[in-house]
Amino acid sequence: MKEWRSREVRAFRSAGAGIWEALRSERHMRFHAAAGLAVGLLGGLLRVSREDWLWLLAAIASVWTAELFNTAIERTVDRISPEKHPLAKAAKDSAAGAVLMTAVFAAAVGAIVLGPPLWRLCFE
Numbered sequence: 001m002k003e004w005r006s007r008e009v010r011a012f013r014s015a016g017a018g019i020w021e022a023l024r025s026e027r028h029m030r031f032h033a034a035a036g037l038a039v040g041l042l043g044g045l046l047r048v049s050r051e052d053w054l055w056l057l058a059a060i061a062s063v064w065t066a067e068l069f070n071t072a073i074e075r076t077v078d079r080i081s082p083e084k085h086p087l088a089k090a091a092k093d094s095a096a097g098a099v100l101m102t103a104v105f106a107a108a109v110g111a112i113v114l115g116p117p118l119w120r121l122c123f124e
């Protein structure tokens, strides 16, 4: 039981270190983190419903997750193929495409959920 717990603690520490390293070294990761925090603050300010919170959280989590996978793929490609190679390019471009897909999804969710109450707050 004790051994299991220390293994779990180590796994959490490694996961936290991975997130911290991505935040430290990747400009895009910092941008997504700031955008997620801003959306969270706006959601609180505009008192969105429970259901809308689920959409906002799903959008934020999907972008952060995609960016972390993108970082992992970039690191792996740089490690195993420091020289130029079409497959290395394809791998990095696909990973970047995945981030773009989630960012478009998140922007759509943000516009649908936050757009109308933000409009009312500003113009009505």
Ligand SMILES: Nc1ncnc2c1ncn2[C@@H]1O[C@H](COP(=O)(O)OP(=O)(O)OP(=O)(O)O)[C@@H](O)[C@H]1O
Pocket (backbone or CB within 6 Å): 026, 027, 028, 074, 081, 082, 083, 084, 085, 086, 088, 089, 092, 093, 096
């Ligand atoms: N080894 C490689 N072989 C061929 N093309 C590569 C290689 N490494 C990178 N590229 C191309 O250059 C682009 C930029 O790669 P880079 O490693 O600078 O990542 P990035 O997208 O700028 O990520 P970030 O700025 O978040 O670190 C890739 O999307 C890919 O098209």
